[in-house]
Amino acid sequence: MATLLLAGPGIFCLFGLAILGRLDLQTAAIGSGLVALAVFAILYPHFAHVKALAGYIEALKSAGTNDAPLPRPPRGSSPVLAPELDESLVDTARERQRRRRELEAAIAGNESILSNLPDPLIMLDRNRRIVRANPATEDLFGTGLMGRDLVGVLRNPALLDAADAAVGQGENRVVEFSLHGDIERYFSARLVPLRTPALDGTVAILSLHDLTGIRRAERMRADFVANASHELRTPLSSLIGFIETLSGPARDDREAQHRFLGIMHEQALRMARLVDDLLSLSRIEMQEHTPPTTAADLGDVLESVARALELKARAKVVEIRLDVEGAPAVIGEADELAQVFQNLLDNAIKYGRKGGQVRVSARLPDPQQDPAARRMGRPAVAIAVIDDGEGIPREHLPRLTERFYRVDTARSRELGGTGLGLAIVKHIVNRHRGQLTIESEAGRGTTFTVYLQRAGESEGRDGQDEETSSHTAVRTPQPAQSAGAAGEARPRRAV
Numbered sequence: 001m002a003t004l005l006l007a008g009p010g011i012f013c014l015f016g017l018a019i020l021g022r023l024d025l026q027t028a029a030i031g032s033g034l035v036a037l038a039v040f041a042i043l044y045p046h047f048a049h050v051k052a053l054a055g056y057i058e059a060l061k062s063a064g065t066n067d068a069p070l071p072r073p074p075r076g077s078s079p080v081l082a083p084e085l086d087e088s089l090v091d092t093a094r095e096r097q098r099r100r101r102e103l104e105a106a107i108a109g110n111e112s113i114l115s116n117l118p119d120p121l122i123m124l125d126r127n128r129r130i131v132r133a134n135p136a137t138e139d140l141f142g143t144g145l146m147g148r149d150l151v152g153v154l155r156n157p158a159l160l161d162a163a164d165a166a167v168g169q170g171e172n173r174v175v176e177f178s179l180h181g182d183i184e185r186y187f188s189a190r191l192v193p194l195r196t197p198a199l200d201g202t203v204a205i206l207s208l209h210d211l212t213g214i215r216r217a218e219r220m221r222a223d224f225v226a227n228a229s230h231e232l233r234t235p236l237s238s239l240i241g242f243i244e245t246l247s248g249p250a251r252d253d254r255e256a257q258h259r260f261l262g263i264m265h266e267q268a269l270r271m272a273r274l275v276d277d278l279l280s281l282s283r284i285e286m287q288e289h290t291p292p293t294t295a296a297d298l299g300d301v302l303e304s305v306a307r308a309l310e311l312k313a314r315a316k317v318v319e320i321r322l323d324v325e326g327a328p329a330v331i332g333e334a335d336e337l338a339q340v341f342q343n344l345l346d347n348a349i350k351y352g353r354k355g356g357q358v359r360v361s362a363r364l365p366d367p368q369q370d371p372a373a374r375r376m377g378r379p380a381v382a383i384a385v386i387d388d389g390e391g392i393p394r395e396h397l398p399r400l401t402e403r404f405y406r407v408d409t410a411r412s413r414e415l416g417g418t419g420l421g422l423a424i425v426k427h428i429v430n431r432h433r434g435q436l437t438i439e440s441e442a443g444r445g446t447t448f449t450v451y452l453q454r455a456g457e458s459e460g461r462d463g464q465d466e467e468t469s470s471h472t473a474v475r476t477p478q479p480a481q482s483a484g485a486a487g488e489a490r491p492r493r494a495v
Contacts (some may be wrong), residue, residue, distance in 0.1 A: 006043065010035040012272050052323055060306070119209050123202040124150060128163055131202045140208075150206075151369070159189050166191035166204040176211065186211040228404075231272060234266035270323045277420040280339070281406060295455035296334040298327040298381060305341045317355045320345070327362035329455035330381055336428045337452075342423040344385040344448050352387035359386040365451065372435040380434075384449045392440040400438060401426040425450075480487060 011032040018028035114121065120137035122130055122145075130153070133145045141153050150163055154177075155332040162173035169191040179185045188209045197203045242260045306320045307371045313320050330337070341360075348358040364384045365373035373380050392400070405417035427447075429436045435451035 006039045009477070010039075049435060070217075085425050118367045119207055121208075122150070122153075122206040123198075123200075124163060124167055124204045124206060125201040126167055126203050128160075128167055128198075131198075131200050137208075144376045152266075153363065162191050163204070163206065164204075166193045193333060212445055228274075228278065232271060235271045238267045239264055244304070274420070277424065281420055281424050281427065282331055284336070284427045284431065288427055291433050292331060292333045292336075294331070294333060295329045296332045296337055298330050298383065298452075299324050300335075301334055301337050302327075302341055302362075302383070305338055305345055306360070310340065312346070313349050316349055316352070318349050319357045320349075321357055321359045321360040323359065324383075327383075328364075328381055330452040330454055331455050332432045336464050339423050340450060341383070341385065343425050347421060348385055348387035348389075348446075348448075352389040356388040358388075360384070360388070372437050372449070375436055376453065379454045382449055382451050382453055384445045384447055386445060388445040391442040391444055392438075392446055393442060394440070397438050397440060401436070 006216065014023065014031045014035070015030040017023040018025045023031075044147040086424065114134050117134050117136060120140050121134045122137055123130050123132040128150050130145045130148050130150060133141075138145065144151060151160055154160070156175070156177040159175050159177055162175045165173055172193070173189075173191045175189045175191075177187055177189065188211055190209070191204055192205050192207075193204045195200060242264050246257060246260055250260065302322060302324050306322055345358060345360070352358055359385045363382050363384075365380060367374040367376075370382070373382065401422045403423045426433070426436060429450055429452075432452055434453065435449075437449045437451075439449070440446040
């Protein structure tokens with residue numbers, strides 16, 4: 001058709017000349033055929049190239065969507081189209097493919113950031129419906145959030161008012177609220193409107209920050225200050241009362257002076273012990289994030305502690321039996337480990353049976369049989385301190401390592417306890433990336449077991465995070481088994 005259209009004027013002229021008698025009809029017919037043939041010869045390569053370009057453009061479209069290699073441009077050229085057209089099409093396709101890759105990489109990066117945000121993030125549309133939520137939000141509120149109204153997920157009135165202000169008036173708001181459930185949790189919610197609505201309809205973003213840990217820490221600090229003040233107030237009140245008595249009615253009473261001075265000295269020593277324990281606990285907590293790297297001789301540490309407590313044990317008619325010969329060295333600071341076992345042995349002597357026995361054993365635990373050794377994730381030594389006292393009621397076991405927590409407050413104060421000994425033990429064990437387990441049974445005694453890493457051993461999770469590498473466990477008590485688990489057969493010796 002194109003050939004006839006372009007050859008038509010020439011053919012019309014030739015036949016016109018034939019009609020006018022200027023040219024015979026046969027010559028006009030031959031000339032017309034030659035004109036049509038010449039036009040066809042000129043147009044055929046052009047149309048063939050145009051058809052090839054159309055197929056090439058379709059191939060470029062496919063390559064642009066599936067990231068396939070770009071096809072080669074068609075061979076040959078068009079006598080009509082500029083020869084640079086083919087190369088321009090290739091360059092355009094390459095640029096389009098490059099920009100698409102950049103866009104996909106940017107989208108993937110944004111998706112990765114959104115998916116790995118530790119805080120919940122919710123995107124809201126103009127109707128306060130959830131357009132999208134990150135995995136942290138789904139972990140908190142469950143799946144199936146998309147399309148739901150925010151009120152169906154969070155019912156806090158102040159938060160909903162802030163959401164309305166963000167999506168309606170474009171206002172930034174920060175709201176703190178709590179979620180009630182099995183465990184009460186506290187959050188800070190920040191609502192930020194977008195300057196330009198997103199293509200998916202998002203007009204505001206709601207981010208949640210968990211304040212539960214901060215609130216608990218504040219509560220613990222307040223409790224600690226209150227407990228410490230109370231513990232100091234009692235001996236201070238006694239001292240003030242006795243001083244006033246000695247300054248007044250008992251000024252000339254020699255017998256009262258002698259008795260009151262003894263009580264005042266005892267109360268002053270109690271305050272000194274409390275201050276020393278508070279300072280020790282503060283120092284340990286400051287270093288808790290830095291694990292020790294030196295090796296300590298476990299046998300020397302335990303024998304030194306036992307010798308230091310020998311007089312106190314004799315006064316209580318308690319025998320300390322050590323089963324630690326051949327115990328391997330451990331990773332730790334000898335002074336801090338001595339403090340751990342001094343506190344544990346001191347408690348065992350205080351609360352053990354008069355005329356009884358306190359046993360200290362060291363063994364190499366089997367991770368397949370011992371959960372605490374398995375949690376260590378590395379070769380360990382288990383040191384058990386076992387008494388034969390009255391035992392501890394099961395309901396008190398989970399709280400024994402809390403500061404100032406006492407099972408029997410009156411008895412603990414009578415025996416000179418500050419309520420901080422086991423808290424110090426826990427934090428030192430934490431610093432050593434160890435484990436602490438407590439087993440007790442009424443009438444049969446208590447076993448405290450400390451797990452420490454063996455020196456020279458680096459198997460397992462040496463780089464384990466400090467938050468999860470230490471643990472205080474309470475197990476169903478079986479003191480008879482714990483008392484006899486000494487690993488290898490070693491001779492017992494009494495101190």
